[in-house]
Amino acid sequence: MQHRSEPIIARRPRYGQWAGGAVLAVFAAWVVYQLVTNAGFQWGIVAHYMLNREVIAGLQTTCLLTVLVMVIGIVVGLVLAVLKLPGAGVLSLAADLYIWFFRGTPVLVQLVFWYNLASLFPQISLGIPFGGPKFFSVSSTLAISSFTAALLGLGLNEGAYMAEIIRAGLLSVPPGQSEAAKALGYRRLQTLRWVVLPQAMRAILPPTGNQVIGMLKYSSLASIVALPELMESVENIYSRTFETIPLLIVASLWYLVLTTVLSAGQRVIERRYGERLA
Amino acid sequence: MTAPIVEAVAIWKSFGATPVLKGVSFAARRGEVMCLLGPSGAGKSTLLRCVNGLEAIDRGMCYVDGDPVGYRERAGRFHPLSEREASRQRAAIGMVFQGFNLFPHLTVLQNVMDAPVRVAGLGREAAASQAQEMLRRVGLAEKAGSYPRHLSGGQQQRVAIARALAMRPTLMLFDEPTSALDPELVGEVLDVMKELAATGMTMLVVTHEIGFAREVADTVLVMDGGEIIEHGSPGEVLHRPAHLRTQAFLSRVL
Numbered sequence: 001m002q003h004r005s006e007p008i009i010a011r012r013p014r015y016g017q018w019a020g021g022a023v024l025a026v027f028a029a030w031v032v033y034q035l036v037t038n039a040g041f042q043w044g045i046v047a048h049y050m051l052n053r054e055v056i057a058g059l060q061t062t063c064l065l066t067v068l069v070m071v072i073g074i075v076v077g078l079v080l081a082v083l084k085l086p087g088a089g090v091l092s093l094a095a096d097l098y099i100w101f102f103r104g105t106p107v108l109v110q111l112v113f114w115y116n117l118a119s120l121f122p123q124i125s126l127g128i129p130f131g132g133p134k135f136f137s138v139s140s141t142l143a144i145s146s147f148t149a150a151l152l153g154l155g156l157n158e159g160a161y162m163a164e165i166i167r168a169g170l171l172s173v174p175p176g177q178s179e180a181a182k183a184l185g186y187r188r189l190q191t192l193r194w195v196v197l198p199q200a201m202r203a204i205l206p207p208t209g210n211q212v213i214g215m216l217k218y219s220s221l222a223s224i225v226a227l228p229e230l231m232e233s234v235e236n237i238y239s240r241t242f243e244t245i246p247l248l249i250v251a252s253l254w255y256l257v258l259t260t261v262l263s264a265g266q267r268v269i270e271r272r273y274g275e276r277l278a
Numbered sequence: 279m280t281a282p283i284v285e286a287v288a289i290w291k292s293f294g295a296t297p298v299l300k301g302v303s304f305a306a307r308r309g310e311v312m313c314l315l316g317p318s319g320a321g322k323s324t325l326l327r328c329v330n331g332l333e334a335i336d337r338g339m340c341y342v343d344g345d346p347v348g349y350r351e352r353a354g355r356f357h358p359l360s361e362r363e364a365s366r367q368r369a370a371i372g373m374v375f376q377g378f379n380l381f382p383h384l385t386v387l388q389n390v391m392d393a394p395v396r397v398a399g400l401g402r403e404a405a406a407s408q409a410q411e412m413l414r415r416v417g418l419a420e421k422a423g424s425y426p427r428h429l430s431g432g433q434q435q436r437v438a439i440a441r442a443l444a445m446r447p448t449l450m451l452f453d454e455p456t457s458a459l460d461p462e463l464v465g466e467v468l469d470v471m472k473e474l475a476a477t478g479m480t481m482l483v484v485t486h487e488i489g490f491a492r493e494v495a496d497t498v499l500v501m502d503g504g505e506i507i508e509h510g511s512p513g514e515v516l517h518r519p520a521h522l523r524t525q526a527f528l529s530r531v532l
Contacts, residue, residue, distance in 0.1 A: 180379035180438075183330055184393040184445060185369025187361055194396060198383045 045246040049237065050253065058233025059254055065150055065219045065229055070212055072155030077162025082192065084167055095163065102160035108221055111153035115225040117144050150222035150229075158215060165207045169200035202273050209266035213259050220251075230254055283308045283343055283449060283480050289328055290337035291321075298324045300504040301338065306497070309478045313491035313512075316501035317527055322484040325501070326451050329482065330371040331364060342371060343448055369397050372442030376454040378434040380426040380441070386413065387422040390441045398445060405444075412440035416470050432463030436470050443474075450474065452483040488531055492516055500524045 035041060049055055082088070083095040102110070118140035127134030144152075173196050181191040220231035228236070234247040241247075282305035291299040298321045306312050314322040327333040328340055331348045339356070340347045348364055349356040359367065380389050390409035394400040400408070413419045416436035426434055435455055442450060452471065456464040468490050475481055475494050485491065491498050491512055498515040500508035500523075507521045519525050 174379075176375060176377050176379040177381065179332060180373075180375060180381070181393075182365075183332060183368055183371070183373035183375075184441070185365045185397040186393065187365045190396055194392065195381055199381075 040245055041249065042243065042246040045243050046249050046253075049234075049243075049247060049250045052237070052250075054228075054233045054237060055230070055250060055254070058228055058230040061147075061228060061233075062216065062219050062230040063258070065147070065154070065222060065227070066212065066216045068151055069154040069158055069215055069219065072151065073158030073162045073211070073215075074166075074208070076156065076159025077164075077166050080159060080163035081166035081170055084163070085170065099160045099163055102157050107153060107157045107218065108224060110157055111149060111221060111225055114144060114152040115146065115149035117149075146222070146225045146227035149225045150219070150227050153225075154215065154218065154222070158211065161211060162208070165211070166200070166204055169202075169204035170196055172203040173199045205270055205273055206266070209262070209270070213262050213266075216258055216262065217255060220255075281344060282306055282341075283310075284329060284482065285341040286325070286329070286338070287341070288338040289325065289335050289340060291324055291328065291333065291335055298504050299328070302501075302504070302506055303338075304499060304506060304509065306480060306482065308480055310496045311475045311481045311483065311494055312497045312499060313495040314482065314484045314499045314501060315486070315488070315491060315527070315531075316499075316507075317530075320501040321504040322501050323453050326373075326453050326482060326484050329449075330368050330373055330451060332368075332373075342367075365397070369393070369445050370448050372445060372447035372450040374435065374438050374442055374450070374452045374455050376457050378426070378431070378438045378458070380434055380438055382426055384425075385422065386418065386424050386426065386429070386437050389426065389437060390444050393441070394444050409440070409444055412444045413437070415443070415473075416440045417466075430463060431459045432466045435459065435467045439467075439470055439474070449480045449482070452481065452485070454484050454486070456485065456487060486531060488516065488528070500527065502527070 080095040080098060083091045085092075088095075121140055123137050124140050124143050125134040125137035127136070170192075177195055177199065178191050181195040186195065219229055222229050223232035223235060226232065230251055234251045238244045238247040284304075284306040286302055286304050288301045288303050289299050290297070290301055302321070302325055304312075314325065316322055324333055328335050329342065329347065334348070339349070345367065346356060347367065348359055350359055350363075351357075358364075380386075381392070384392060387406065387409050390412055391400075391402075391405040394405040394408060395402060410419060410422060413422055416439055418433060418436055418440070421429060421433065421437070426437065429437065439455075455471070456467050459467065464487070468487065471481070471483070471490070472494055483490075483495070495512050498508070498510065498512050499506050500515060500519070500521070502523050508515050508519060508524045515524065516528065519528060
């Protein structure tokens with residue numbers, strides 16, 4: 001018994017992996033071959049437009065729009081999530097209705113709707129409703145620009161999704177935490193801000209990061225209301241020059257750069273929060 | 279005789295259709311240590327949570343330091359307190375939970391100084407040195423920089439006691455403070471509670487530790503089925519229980 005030598009384990013040949021790898025290698029070679037030899041890609045034109053002024057301006061608008069939309073979405077989502085916690089009464093029904101409506105209609109429809117608000121309400125005014133006096137009034141066509149339509153359409157819609165994410169995060173914190181805070185004399189908002197939210201962040205951050213990355217790309221929908229963001233900018237250019245494919249590549253490359261940067265940032269932030277709580 | 283610091287007057291409470299407290303009345307003097315015993319489901323914890331307003335009372339009233347909990351009496355009517363006033367009232371009543379409920383995202387020191395800063399408006403430095411003092415009292419001064427997850431259950435519960443004491447409460451509520459602990463860790467928590475009792479703190483303690491009740495309590499309440507069935511000194515209640523149900527309960531836990 002004790003003189004047995006170290007057993008030698010034979011490896012099973014991995015035919016499946018080899019075959020799959022071979023197919024993949026052929027496909028990859030074909031893609032590279034196409035990228036290099038297919039004149040339709042027009043890499044020279046791609047390079048020429050990467051730092052084009054119109055493209056860069058569009059890129060800036062895309063970034064600004066994404067940031068503002070997410071701010072609106074997070075604020076609206078937080079309010080809705082808090083209203084949906086037990087104890088809000090009638091207001092929780094309002095939150096349910098909001099989420100039902102904004103998740104139940106396409107964001108594209110909402111965008112176009114806000115853009116055409118003027119045909120429903122020619123004037124936006126502040127005053128007593130049902131025909132009372134008005135204190136302040138502005139024409140809707142002036143107030144609702146492409147940018148405000150995009151902000152409202154994307155932001156209010158995002159709020160409905162963020163509400164569910166934040167609510168799930170708040171519910172992930174054990175009820176004993178709020179109870180301990182309450183017993184110590186924290187008020188409801190203090191409990192939320194200093195005890196529950198910091199712990200909920202661990203559950204809220206990863207999906208919120210996904211929402212930001214998603215929104216960066218969804219913001220291209222704003223081209224439908226003629227907002228000159230990245231997509232609209234390249235559309236404007238190729239409708240003049242007919243260099244459709246290279247300009248779509250320009251847009252794709254920029255979207256890839258931004259989402260790569262955001263993903264890296266997401267990982268850093270998640271690691272920071274994970275360390276504090278793990 | 280001085281006015282009672284806690285007075286419960288005919289408290290009724292149900293969860294849905296299930297009655298949990300059926301007209302419970304008791305009073306505790308300043309400096310008194312009162313242990314609430316009884317089988318689980320008797321309503322002990324619920325009664326304790328009514329004292330600091332964590333549970334709303336259906337009928338009856340609880341007074342702490344002469345003030346009705348959650349209300350203000352004006353011209354014979356009780357008006358609900360605003361959220362701010364109710365929070366201030368709760369801040370003066372310390373509570374220790376079965377599950378510790380320390381804040382996991384804060385260090386031990388931050389756990390103890392957070393409420394004094396945010397609720398009582400104490401300056402950061404004053405709160406920090408006070409927190410250090412409280413941690414010394416529970417024997418955990420050297421753990422100030424640790425996070426709760428790196429502490430044993432007994433240490434966590436001692437931090438929870440320090441956290442409650444940092445609000446300078448007039449009354450301390452303990453809701454089964456040792457029930458979640460490994461047996462070898464129970465002693466260190468009970469020792470801290472004994473020391474606290476020796477300083478003259480008024481304490482209401484829901485517990486299954488009969489030994490602690492016998493040694494430290496001034497009075498013992500035995501609850502069963504939402505009612506107080508026995509109320510007296512530990513000697514009377516634990517050695518000569520009047521009620522058959524008390525005898526049955528004691529024979530099971532002793």
